[in-house]
Amino acid sequence: MPYKDEQLHEExxxxxxxxxxxxxxxxxxxxxxxxxxxQRLRRIKQLxxxxxxxxxxxxxxxxxxxxxxxxxxxxxxxxxxxxxxDPNVRLLCxxxxxxxxxxxxxxxxxxxxVFKLDHEHFTQQIILGDTQIHRILEQVAPGFxxxxxxxxxKTYEDxxxxxxxxxxxxxxxxxxxxxDAYFTGVSYGHFDMERILRVMRPLEDQVxxxxxxxHAVEDYIMxxxxxxxxxxxxxxxxxxxVILSKILHRAKYLYEQDYIFKLKPTHFISFFNESVxxxxxxxxxxxxxxxxxxxxxxxxDAILRxxxxxxxxxRLFKYIEFNPNQQMNVWKELYQLFQTAGINPDxxxxxxxxxxxxxxxxxPGEEEERLPxxxxxxxxxxxxxxxxxxxxxxxxxxxxxDHKLYFPADLLRQLPADHPAKERIAEILHL
Amino acid sequence: xxxxxxxxxxxxxxxxxxxxxxxxxKMIYILQKCNFPFEEKYQFHFYGPYSEELSLRVEELCxxxxxxxxxxxxxxxxxxxxxxxxxxxxxxxxxxMDMPDMTEQIALLKAKSSRFLELVSTVLYFDGLSxxxxxxxxxxxxxKQNYTDxxxxxxxxxxxxxxxxx
Numbered sequence: 001m002p003y004k005d006e007q008l009h010e011e012x013x014x015x016x017x018x019x020x021x022x023x024x025x026x027x028x029x030x031x032x033x034x035x036x037x038x039q040r041l042r043r044i045k046q047l048x049x050x051x052x053x054x055x056x057x058x059x060x061x062x063x064x065x066x067x068x069x070x071x072x073x074x075x076x077x078x079x080x081x082x083x084x085x086d087p088n089v090r091l092l093c094x095x096x097x098x099x100x101x102x103x104x105x106x107x108x109x110x111x112x113x114v115f116k117l118d119h120e121h122f123t124q125q126i127i128l129g130d131t132q133i134h135r136i137l138e139q140v141a142p143g144f145x146x147x148x149x150x151x152x153x154k155t156y157e158d159x160x161x162x163x164x165x166x167x168x169x170x171x172x173x174x175x176x177x178x179x180d181a182y183f184t185g186v187s188y189g190h191f192d193m194e195r196i197l198r199v200m201r202p203l204e205d206q207v208x209x210x211x212x213x214x215h216a217v218e219d220y221i222m223x224x225x226x227x228x229x230x231x232x233x234x235x236x237x238x239x240x241x242v243i244l245s246k247i248l249h250r251a252k253y254l255y256e257q258d259y260i261f262k263l264k265p266t267h268f269i270s271f272f273n274e275s276v277x278x279x280x281x282x283x284x285x286x287x288x289x290x291x292x293x294x295x296x297x298x299x300x301d302a303i304l305r306x307x308x309x310x311x312x313x314x315r316l317f318k319y320i321e322f323n324p325n326q327q328m329n330v331w332k333e334l335y336q337l338f339q340t341a342g343i344n345p346d347x348x349x350x351x352x353x354x355x356x357x358x359x360x361x362x363x364p365g366e367e368e369e370r371l372p373x374x375x376x377x378x379x380x381x382x383x384x385x386x387x388x389x390x391x392x393x394x395x396x397x398x399x400x401x402d403h404k405l406y407f408p409a410d411l412l413r414q415l416p417a418d419h420p421a422k423e424r425i426a427e428i429l430h431l
Numbered sequence: 432x433x434x435x436x437x438x439x440x441x442x443x444x445x446x447x448x449x450x451x452x453x454x455x456x457k458m459i460y461i462l463q464k465c466n467f468p469f470e471e472k473y474q475f476h477f478y479g480p481y482s483e484e485l486s487l488r489v490e491e492l493c494x495x496x497x498x499x500x501x502x503x504x505x506x507x508x509x510x511x512x513x514x515x516x517x518x519x520x521x522x523x524x525x526x527x528m529d530m531p532d533m534t535e536q537i538a539l540l541k542a543k544s545s546r547f548l549e550l551v552s553t554v555l556y557f558d559g560l561s562x563x564x565x566x567x568x569x570x571x572x573x574x575k576q577n578y579t580d581x582x583x584x585x586x587x588x589x590x591x592x593x594x595x596x597x
Contacts, residue, residue, distance in 0.1 A: 004472065120474065155475050155557075157572070324522065355488040357482055363486065370476050370478060370569060401490055403491075431533050
């Protein structure tokens with residue numbers, strides 16, 4: 001039997017708190033899960049620094065990747081009777097679902113910003129480069145790895161396959177919303193996925209929703225909206241992200257200044273030099289990053305030491321609302337006051353905007369801006385979701401942006417009472 | 432602080448007004464590919480390169496009163512037009528930015544249709560491939576657009592005309 005068709009002697013199952021069980025029958029999927037590149041995802045948290053706000057949020061990209069695979073497996077099982085479904089793409093869909101987040105690194109968001117990286121680029125490299133994942137995929141068929149990479153890159157010819165993994169209602173989002181809600185412990189994020197799976201229909205180039213299932217989709221859109229404000233964009237998590245970014249900037253700056261670290265930061269050097277090889281990238285997981293942050297608490301550099309101590313011990317920055325339109329002068333004044341106070345504003349004062357952590361809101365958008373969610377009417381016509389749903393239309397038009405100013409309240413309070421900058425800083429920051 | 436916002440405001444101040452979100456998305460992507468230092472992260476979507484980060488940042492600029500967004504109802508869809516405001520210009524003037532002049536490139540981009548810019552940005556997305564491979568890829572990912580050989584030639588010609596920042 002060809003490798004691509006090989007089935008396990010008996011079905012393997014992973015117990016899963018969200019989907020109850022993740023079922024594996026294909027030898028290829030089982031082998032992919034066993035690779036070092038996939039196992040590495042156990043050491044990358046799904047929600048980065050969110051665990052500092054919601055202590056349960058310690059789940060990993062490994063959990064999520066298995067979940068996305070399981071949802072796609074169930075969608076395909078529902079599609080198998082449809083004349084529009086090509087059974088030959090089944091394994092391609094399952095592999096792409098399983099591997100879609102393979103290139104995520106430690107604390108992806110901050111690392112990507114500071115070191116100018118792109119996890120999608122590394123996903124492609126892992127699938128197409130000299131890795132066990134690549135060898136398994138090529139064993140399926142020569143060129144199969146390229147097909148998987150194209151599906152994940154959304155440039156594969158069969159748009160229906162792409163839309164299962166990536167569209168405005170896809171397996172990726174359906175898993176992370178439920179999983180993130182479960183592990184953070186919030187009561188938002190829940191929706192009737194079984195119902196959505198039952199009303200999904202494959203068309204030539206996209207998955208659409210039978211119009212009778214509109215209310216289940218409304219619930220899904222609502223849960224996206226609530227999860228954004230309650231979890232993903234939580235101001236305390238953003239504070240942790242600000243400190244994390246500042247640590248990385250400081251460490252890079254020190255390296256560029258030929259600062260002598262107590263332990264040579266071997267794992268970071270190619271990141272500091274912005275020439276990260278695949279091998280370097282795969283070696284740096286969150287366990288390694290945490291190890292360096294522990295060590296850097298003992299460094300001679302006071303800023304690096306303090307920032308790491310804040311991150312490790314959750315001594316985060318405080319924040320106030322900030323309006324860049326009305327408060328630009330306040331920013332300039334604060335910047336100078338911090339300098340007067342001997343607190344480096346480049347590391348201890350930051351405005352964080354909603355677009356710094358972009359979240360994929362549902363946008364009906366403009367014609368051909370991006371593909372919306374389409375409802376399939378009984379007469380076969382397609383209609384964009386918000387045109388039929390008042391709830392979705394209402395959410396789509398809501399203000400979804402804000403800006404916050406972050407600062408170390410504890411450090412500022414420690415300034416001597418007679419320090420010339422203290423009173424004015426306290427007045428501006430409501431200390 | 433807000434440097435990425437300021438770069439976009441610089442774009443809007445030079446463009447004066449931009450009609451169509453799709454056009455805006457493709458203009459910024461093409462400028463990025465011409466080495467203008469826009470930092471918005473793009474991914475390939477159904478209609479070519481698209482940046483959620485850009486969508487949200489533009490929304491922020493509108494909410495701050497730095498841009499106005501006019502929503503016009505067309506036959507089957509809405510179209511949005513963006514103009515810079517006085518507050519937006521005041522905000523921009525507070526930044527000392529080392530942004531290269533992009534007036535010439537913006538004028539070239541504004542003169543083109545969003546369909547054409549979708550083609551140009553798709554060609555640029557695959558710029559690691561040979562010309563023949565790019566053409567094959569464009570037909571693969573955009574079969575419904577039915578881009579003609581003439582349009583493809585024009586796209587390659589346009590890319591060679593629009594000068595990247597050195």
